[in-house]
Amino acid sequence: MIRNYIKVAIRHLLRNKGITVINVAGLAIGMACCILIVLFIRDELSYNRFHVNSENIYRLNSVAQHKDGQADRMGVSQFGAGPALREESSRVKDAVRFYTTYNVIISKGADKFKQDQISYADAGFLKMFSFPMVSGNPATALKEPYTGVLTESAAKKYFGNEDPVGKSIRFQDAFDCQITGVVKDVPSNSDIKFDVLLSMETWRQNVIKAGGKPEGSWYGFSDNYTFVLLDPGITPAMMDGELKVFVTKHIGEIAKRLGETFSYELQPLANIHMRPNGDNAALDKTPKLYLYGAIGLFIILIACINFMNLVTARAHERAMEVGLRKVMGAERKALIIQFLVESILVSMLSFLFALLLAQIMLPGFNYATDKTLSLFSLQNISLFSTLLLLSMVVGLLAGSYPALYLSGFLPVRILKGGLKSAGTKSLFRKALVVSQFTIAIALIISTVVIYLQLRYLQQKDLGYDKTGxxxxxxxxxxxxxxxxxxxxxxxxxxxxxxxxxxxxxxxxxxxxxxxxxxxxxxxxxxxxxxxxxxxxxxxxxxxxxxxxxxxxxxxxxxxxxxxxxxxxxxxxxxxxxxxxxxxxxxxxxxxxxxxxxxxxxxxxxxxxxxxxxxxxxxxxxxxxxxxxxxxxxxxxxxxxxxxxxxxxxxxxxxxxxxxxxxxxxxxGEYKQEQRDGSLFGAYAGLAIVIACMGLFGLAMLVARQRTKEIGIRKVLGASITSITALLSKDFIQLVFIAILIASPIAWYGMDKWLQEFAFHVPMPWWAFAAAGAGALIIALVTISFQSVKAALLNPVKSLKSE
Structure with missing residues (x-):
């Protein structure tokens, strides 16, 4: 039985190649966007979770509450905090520091290298975190002063194919360090990054040589991060009281002298990437994930709307088929299955093309998001299974309404010719077209506003002359x-x-x-x-x-x-x-x-x-x-x-x-905004393309359904212009309604985004007008192609068409 359903579905799809191509292309583009966005979101949410102890590792964050009500929340902490916590708290299994310095010169013999940054860490760092060692002992590699480890890439850079363990390199032409181990390159989904990692004892000895007291000062934060490993079952809430006593003991007098209320917060390691300054800080990247997810959902929704629109718009062409099948004894259940099989076939074919499109789009997407995502890799096998299932669900969702709609026709009404259908007469179909263009126009407006803000940031008078x-x-x-x-x-x-x-x-x-x-x-x-x-x-x-x-x-x-x-x-x-x-x-x-x-x-x-x-x-x-x-x-x-x-x-x-x-x-300060602008522009372009593909298909069906009417009008003297306007009018009205709905939505969203900048452009009203006009023109061009084609048809042929 299923085999018969598939054969009938394939035969029907091949018979209507134009509509099939539009449906497959639209769904493929939507699915490709979803695939890339799913890869992005999954990667963002995977940060720092690969560590074996990730559930029990926390970062010690600092909060300085000023008298004027402002609060500075920072992911850094004083150099003395880690060692003191390790000694004074029975609930802390270990506490390690991770400190980074920049623009470092490394020498190996006569060769000089510029290293953008080097990091220092306490002896327990490689035991707390899961950075696998290729050679060396994680328990002792960072224990002694003037020792350190390299990543595999850094080892290759400085030593070529030689084994670096036991050899030395010179830093800042000031001190030598012996390499005690090599670790695998730090994964891309890690917020703790390093190429060269020296022992914290190395840093301490250098500070002491310079006459300083490394752990003696509770003033400085610099780029020092303190990570705490708690005993299983111990939560940050259980540590609140202990941390308050700790702060009073070590920082109370300093905070009082500075007129601040100081405190520590423990932030789970898995949360650091999305909230870099702490769980309660203003900076939170989670909404961006929601936004990207929503955009992917909207684009696939536009493609599904296209599918439903085109199938229901062709209802009268398949009505006779439904009527005859019902007269011959076909149950509604069998008809629903038939239409759903067609829908799932289209969706599965779209999925295959979507994979190809996603692979083609991936380099540009990686550039825009500053990622190194890959599509065809072993870790994505489970993802492909999920996406394949998702494509079937998309097929079911996209085909559900048409299946229920078409299978519900009454055979008596159909065979008497009582069923009429036109492209934009159905209220539901109108709502679908409006929804499509509302999403597309909102994205276009957002792209224009982001572009204007970026241009403003680049051209604003900063109060000094940056030229040269x-x-x-x-x-x-x-x-x-x-x-x-x-x-x-x-x-x-x-x-x-x-x-x-x-x-x-x-x-x-x-x-x-x-x-x-x-x-x-x-x-x-x-x-x-x-x-x-x-x-x-x-x-x-x-x-x-x-x-x-x-x-x-x-x-x-x-x-x-x-x-x-x-x-x-x-x-x-x-x-x-x-x-x-x-x-x-x-x-x-x-x-x-x-x-x-x-x-x-x-x-x-x-x-x-x-x-x-x-x-x-x-x-x-x-x-x-x-x-x-x-x-x-x-x-x-x-x-x-x-x-x-x-x-x-x-x-x-x-x-x-x-x-x-x-x-x-x-x-470079606004690189992320530039990337967001590029992504929004790409999404907006794809959304308008998919929406216009749907309009093109609807216009084609409308012209086909009104062939005889067009012929009669031409015989009665109607001009090509008037016929074109007649066929286009309903569609343009729907796009205009979409503009009216999209404008306040985009205004609200972009106003929220602009508020993130102390200096920003006023909301440009003309951007809304330009985006709307652009969408209207694109829609008109799309529709006019079919409308003019229908208007130019010989009326003799038109009148013989039925």
Whole structure:
């Protein structure tokens, strides 16, 4: 019986090739989008879950509640927290730190390598986390000072085919480390990433050599992460009381002095990827997963709507078949099965094409999402089974309404010719067409708004001139010792306009935030401000305008020790009615520094445009200003860089050339938004293509159903234009209704998205008009092809068509 159903279904599909192609193509595109989105969502949700102990590992997050009501939630913690918890808590099986430094120079013999980052970890790190070792003992590999492990890729990079275990490499031309093991490359779905991992004892010894106390200071966070392994059955809620006592003991006095309420939170390892700053922080990437999932669902829904629309629109063509079958004794159940078999066949065929389309689209999708997803891999076998089942479900859903609709026809009514059908007369069919275009138009509007916001971010006046700015990084102590000489030599180059040193280069992300108060005020009244260590030419080089007072000046010796320059936001934050001459105190270290405000600069965006301009305080502190910002004249950038590189190699031959253009760094800040815009554009394009394919099929059926009417109208003198307008009118009305529905939906969604940026474009009303007009034009072109074709048909043939 099933075999007969399949044969009849194949025969019917081949007889109506045009409609079959439209249905298969629409469903294939929708399924391909769903496949890619499922791969993406599955990968996002898999982060950090591959560790054997993942259910019992937590990250120690810091929460600093300020008096003004603002709270800083951070995934980092003080260096002393891990060792202290390990010693003082009976519920903590182990606590390890993971600390990262950047722009590191590694030497192996005469060869020099620039490593973007190296990490340090405590001895228990490789036992707590499941990073399989190729060689070495995880219990001892990170135990001793000046030892470390490499990933397989890093081992290949530094040692080629040699076994690196037992060999040494040099870091920052300052110390040697012996390689004690090799681990497999870190999986892509891990938030803990490293290529070179040194023992935390190495870091401690270097700090001690420099005269510091690594675990003695509870001020600094830096990039230190603390991970805690709890005993099975112990929950974060059970640790709350213990953590409060711990904070009071170690940080209570410091927090009180800074005017903050400080606390720790334990965040499950599996949650870190979606909520990087903590479960209660504002940054949450989960809604984006919901959004992507919704888009995939909408696109497959559009394709299913096409299928249902085209099948029900052809109801009168299959009505006679249904009537004759019922007269011959066919039960409604058998007819339903027949139509569902046809639907599932279309869906299964679509699934095969969807796999091919998904593979073709995958490289672009990986680029847009910054992923390395693969489709045809062993781990996706179960996924394919699920997707195959899903395709059958899609077939059942898409074919359910047509099956019930067609099988319910009364044979007496059918055989008497009482059944009439037209493409847009059914209210249900109208609703389906409107739903399709509502989704497509909302996506188009969203894409336009995202594009306009990205263009605004790229073109906004940041308060400084970013043209021709290049940052050169002299992070090593040996480089820092020659920085003034290097700066003087760079300034002699004919294509260099100006230079300045700073600790917080523009374009490089967040600045260092510390408590600052008015001199003589209580410690509790401190305000958090962003601190910039600079030289005398910092503001001049960046082109930042003075609002009041003066800039740092070498003619005033006290500027090096007793002077601050602040921005307008700091004036407002500290409530300074007469800022020039006011005395402030920087309380960000064990050695507070007092100074007189000598100048106020206009606010400039030293952070992302997602954030409002915060209070900023600049001071002359040469020892900490190790980024040389150079402003280049217009010209050949590669030739200019080559000139500076020659000078660099002459003065600092032991260190690879290390630089970044400020404009490129700023563009990279909004890379995710650019990717989202690309994805939305692609989704919107596919949605409108699928919707228009449905319109094309409906227009084709309408023209076929109204062939005789068209012939009669032509005989009576109707023009081609009037006939085309007649056939197109109903469809255009539906698209116009979709515009009216989609506009407020898109407005609400995009307004929410724009609120994530402190600086954003006003909602562009014309984008809604343009998206609507574009959808109307595309729909009109799609419909007109069939309408004009029908209008041009010879009326003699039209009248003979029935």
């Amino acid at each position: 700015l290049v940052n050169f990084y002299l992070n090593n102590d040996k480089q820092a010792n020659s920085r003034e000489t290097f700066k003087a030599e760079v300034e002699k180059l004919p294509f260099v306009k100006n230079t300045s040193y700073t600790s917080a280069a523009v374009g490089d992300g967040p600045n260092n935030a510390n408590p600052v108060g008015i001199e003589g005020s209580l410690e509790e009244d401190s305000k958090v401000a962003y601190i910039v260590y600079a030289d005398f030419s910092y503001f001049t080089n960046l082109g930042i305008k003075m609002a009041e007072g003066r800039d740092f000046d070498t003619r005033f010796p006290t500027d090096s020790l007793d002077a601050f320059v602040i921005n307008k936001s700091a004036v407002k934050k500290f409530g300074l009615t007469k800022p020039i001459g006011s005395r402030l105190e920087w309380r960000g270290s064990n050695e507070p520094r007092k100074g007189t405000v000598i100048g106020v600069v206009e606010d400039f965006n030293f952070e992302s445009l997602r954030l409002p301009v915060g209070p900023m305080l600049a001071m002359i502190r040469p020892g900490y200003a190790r980024v040389l910002t150079v402003r280049l004249e217009s010209g050949d950038r590669q030739a200019q860089l080559a000139g500076i590189e020659t000078l660099w190699n002459k003065m600092m031959p032991a260190f690879p050339f290390n630089y970044s253009f400020v404009e490129n760094s700023l563009a």
